[in-house]
Structures are given as C-alpha cells and as structure tokens.
Amino acid sequence: MAASAPISKTIYLGPFVHSTSLTELEISEQGAIGVDEKGVIAFVERDVAHDGVDEIKRRNQGWENAEVVSVEGNGFFFPGFIDTHTHAPQHPNTGLFGKTTLLDWLQTYTFPMEASFASLQKASTIYRNFVSRTLSHGTTTCAYYATIHVPATNLLADICLARGQRALVGRVCMNSDLSPEYYRDESTETGLRDSLESINYIRSIDPAGEIVKPIVTPRFAPSCTPDCLSAMGRLAKETDTHIQTHISENVNEIAFVAEMFPAQDSYTHVYDTHGLLTPKTILAHAVHLSPEERATIKQRGSKISHCPASNTAITSGCAPVRTLLDEGHTVGLGTDVSGGFHPSILENVRQCIWVSRHLALQTSDAAKLSTEEALYLATRGGAAVVGLEDKVGAFEVGMEWDAQMISLGTANEEGCPDGAFEDGPVDVFGWENWTEKVEKWVYSGDDRNTVAVWVRGRLVHRTGKFMGARGAATP
Numbered sequence: 278m279a280a281s282a283p284i285s286k287t288i289y290l291g292p293f294v295h296s297t298s299l300t301e302l303e304i305s306e307q308g309a310i311g312v313d314e315k316g317v318i319a320f321v322e323r324d325v326a327h328d329g330v331d332e333i334k335r336r337n338q339g340w341e342n343a344e345v346v347s348v349e350g351n352g353f354f355f356p357g358f359i360d361t362h363t364h365a366p367q368h369p370n371t372g373l374f375g376k377t378t379l380l381d382w383l384q385t386y387t388f389p390m391e392a393s394f395a396s397l398q399k400a401s402t403i404y405r406n407f408v409s410r411t412l413s414h415g416t417t418t419c420a421y422y423a424t425i426h427v428p429a430t431n432l433l434a435d436i437c438l439a440r441g442q443r444a445l446v447g448r449v450c451m452n453s454d455l456s457p458e459y460y461r462d463e464s465t466e467t468g469l470r471d472s473l474e475s476i477n478y479i480r481s482i483d484p485a486g487e488i489v490k491p492i493v494t495p496r497f498a499p500s501c502t503p504d505c506l507s508a509m510g511r512l513a514k515e516t517d518t519h520i521q522t523h524i525s526e527n528v529n530e531i532a533f534v535a536e537m538f539p540a541q542d543s544y545t546h547v548y549d550t551h552g553l554l555t556p557k558t559i560l561a562h563a564v565h566l567s568p569e570e571r572a573t574i575k576q577r578g579s580k581i582s583h584c585p586a587s588n589t590a591i592t593s594g595c596a597p598v599r600t601l602l603d604e605g606h607t608v609g610l611g612t613d614v615s616g617g618f619h620p621s622i623l624e625n626v627r628q629c630i631w632v633s634r635h636l637a638l639q640t641s642d643a644a645k646l647s648t649e650e651a652l653y654l655a656t657r658g659g660a661a662v663v664g665l666e667d668k669v670g671a672f673e674v675g676m677e678w679d680a681q682m683i684s685l686g687t688a689n690e691e692g693c694p695d696g697a698f699e700d701g702p703v704d705v706f707g708w709e710n711w712t713e714k715v716e717k718w719v720y721s722g723d724d725r726n727t728v729a730v731w732v733r734g735r736l737v738h739r740t741g742k743f744m745g746a747r748g749a750a751t752p
Contacts, residue, residue, distance in 0.1 A: 289309070291307065560574065
C-alpha cells in the first residue's frame with residue numbers, strides 16, 4: 278500500500294535549521310512552516326516569536342483550520358537525512374569488519390549473510406528492523422543495495438513503501454568468479470532478467486516513484502563480467518533507471534580491477550566503456566581516483582557517495598572530499614553498513630569531519646570540512662546525489678516536508694542520580710546560543726534526540742516524547 282498523504286494542512290511551529298548553501302546554515306530561532314495536504318511546503322515564516330498561532334493562520338488564507346505541531350525548549354526541526362549508500366541485508370553484520378581486508382571481508386561475512394536471503398522470513402526480519410532503525414536516526418531517503426534474490430529485493434521495496442521511507446532499491450548483480458558459486462547470478466542473461474523483473478515490480482507498486490524507485494546495481498567491477506557490466510548499462514538506459522556501484526574503495530581492489538580489465542586505463546574507464554557512468558549514477562567511496570578519473574566522472578555527471586566510517590573501519594583511505602567539492606562534483610554521505618559500523622548519517626557527519634581532519638594532517642588545513650559543509654552533504658548534497666534536489670533536503674516553498682524533530686536535553690542541578698539519561702547524550706545548560714546547540718547535537722547527538730520523523734508530511738517515526746498535533750515535544 279502506498280504511503281498516505283497527511284489528513285490535513287499542518288503548521289510546524291518552532292526553531293528550524295537547514296542548509297542554504299554548502300557553507301551556510303540558516304537557523305531560525307522561531308519559525309512557522311506550513312505543509313499542505315500533499316506534504317508540500319506552502320509557506321515559510323521566520324521570526325514569529327511574538328505572533329500567536331491564530332495570527333499566523335490569519336496571514337495565510339485557507340489555513341484557519343490547520344493543525345499545529347510545535348517544538349519548544351531546546352528542540353528544532355531539521356531536514357531528513359539522506360543515506361546515499363548502504364547494504365540493507367548486511368545489517369546483522371554491523372560492526373563486524375574486524376581485522377579483514379575488503380575482499381576477505383566479503384568472503385567471510387558479506388556473501389554468506391546475503392546468500393541467506395533466499396529465505397523470505399529471514400529477509401523480512403532483517404529488512405523490517407533495518408528500515409525501522411534508519412528511520413529512527415532521521416533517515417528519510419535511502420539508496421539500498423539488496424541481494425541477488427528477486428523476491429527479497431521486492432520485499433524490501435514493499436517495506437519501504439509501507440513505512441513511508443523514500444528509497445532507491447536495487448537487486449545486486451554479480452556473476453564473476455569473485456563471488457562464490459553458492460551466491461552469484463547464473464549468467465548475464467539471468468542477471469538481466471531478474472533485474473528487469475525487480476524494476477518492473479517496484480514500478481508497479483509505486484508507478485510515479487513518489488516513495489520507492491528501482492536502481493540498477495552491479496555490485497562492483499570485480500564481481501561482474503564485461504558482458505554483465507554492458508548489459509546493466511543497457512538496462513539502465515532502456516528503463517531510464519538510476520545506477521549504483523562502488524569505485525576505487527581500496528588499493529588492493531583497484532589492483533584487482535586492473536588485472537581483470539587490462540584493456541581499460543582505469544577503474545573509472547571500466548565503467549565508462551560499459552555505459553555505466555551517467556547523470557543518474559551513484560559511485561560509492563571514490564577514495565583513490567586519479568585527476569583524470571575525476572575529470573571523466575565530472576564530465577559524465579555521475580555522483581559520489583562519501584562513506585567515511587566505512588573507509589576508516591576497513592582501512593580503505595581518506596577520500597579527498599575537499600578536492601571533489603572544489604572540482605564541482607556532487608557529493609553526499611553514505612553509511613555503507615556493514616563496512617560502516619553505524620546506520621546513522623549523523624554519525625557519518627562526524628566521521629566525515631574527522632576524516633577530513635586526518636587528511637589535513639597529511640596535507641594542509643585546506644582539506645578540512647566544516648560542520649556546515651558536512652550537514653549540507655547529509656541533506657542537500659545527498660538529495661542531489663539521488664536526484665531529489667528539487668524536492669527534499671531543505672525547508673523551502675515547493676519542497677516536500679521530509680523532516681525530523683530534534684529534542685536536546687536540559688541539564689539540571691541534581692544531574693541524573695538514577696543514571697537514566699532519557700533525553701539523550703546532549704546536555705544544554707542554558708548559556709548556549711543556537712549555533713552552539715546545533716553543534717552539540719552534531720558532535721554528541723544520537724537517535725534518542727530524534728523524537729519524530731516525517732516523509733512527504735506523513736509521520737513515519739515517533740518516540741514517546743512526541744505529543745503530536747497541537748502538542749509539543751518539550752525537552
């Protein structure tokens with residue numbers, strides 16, 4: 278069943294924060310955002326601290342009977358996060374990257390887990406948990422890798438649609454000898470057939486692609502034969518579908534690609550010669566691209582998903598995000614579960630900043646990314662990566678209400694004698710300005726601070742602290 282629209286017009290009242298550019302974060306200390314019955318932002322008002330709700334309604338004709346959702350105290354509204362790269366079936370392996378290298382880790386953990394998704398019961402349990410988990414962390418849009426199994430991939434799309442989370446869902450294509458015999462496509466032809474079947478199914482349950490869309494997913498070059506890569510390129514073109522894959526994640530992988538594809542000049546050239554670099558392509562990692570490869574990717578209009586936690590966990594390297602941004606690439610953030618150890622984009626905002634600082638220690642301070650830049654990548658940058666830049670990622674008239682309500686804890690004189698910090702890990706003492714409150718959330722917050730989440734105006738996640746319409750989430 279498709280996600281339902283909100284039952285009435287709603288005014289969201291309280292502080293709101295969003296990116297207006299890569300380097301600028303707008304903080305409205307008391308705003309009012311009107312969202313219509315279709316989940317579209319109809320008006321945005323700032324500095325309404327001295328205006329009553331009735332006055333706001335009177336100024337906006339037709340909003341007299343609108344419901345009101347307010348946040349008070351140390352709470353604020355923030356755009357929903359966009360995860361541009363993650364592997365839903367690997368959720369049970371989160372944190373198990375251990376001491377292995379990328380290729381060994383695939384054989385030890387990834388392929389056995391994914392192969393088990395021939396069982397729909399297991400797939401259902403894991404997928405439902407993972408979608409719920411990502412929503413709880415404020416992720417309103419997610420680009421998901423599934424497995425090679427058509428029924429399980431379709432089930433993931435069903436779950437996302439029912440829960441109301443925007444998603445690009447891809448059946449993984451892999452037919453080379455890198456993949457074990459028990460877990461690979463039988464041939465290019467069967468991989469093509471199964472991918473098309475999943476594309477057609479996803480479009481049948483959401484024809485307009487308002488919530489879920491299909492995405493062609495060749496796992497990465499080493500897991501596909503040349504014929505498979507070409508077939509996936511043709512499929513994406515013929516069906517006008519997004520593409521997602523991995524590129525230049527680690528040096529051993531790059532060397533392996535050079536062995537497998539000796540006729541191509543580079544990892545990027547492999548994808549380019551097989552028709553896989555398009556404006557709808559999402560390339561995960563991009564840690565070790567040469568200047569020539571970056572130029573080709575930019576020319577083709579392909580996008581990049583930066584996965585900082587994963588790159589550190591598997592010791593892949595530090596992606597030069599500052600260079601990518603300076604060159605004009607479109608970049609978003611990905612959790613890359615389970616190479617990444619956490620399903621939270623907020624955690625990857627932090628890791629993005631840390632990775633840039635580690636790179637700065639090796640090069641220059643110019644490599645550093647600011648808090649504002651990392652939050653942009655998590656929202657507007659990610660929206661552009663998945664082709665939704667006109668719809669989500671910020672609070673502007675005409676955009677859709679994909680948002681999270683954040684609530685920060687208030688410190689008290691007695692501390693917390695019983696040891697239960699129900700308001701989460703962020704303590705606000707009262708002297709902080711709003712910029713400092715946001716920074717405390719960025720560097721210390723977690724899902725306990727996310728009390729409600731909306732997609733297209735539909736409430737898709739809430740905690741006990743959320744009081745609903747005409748109520749307030751009061752820290």
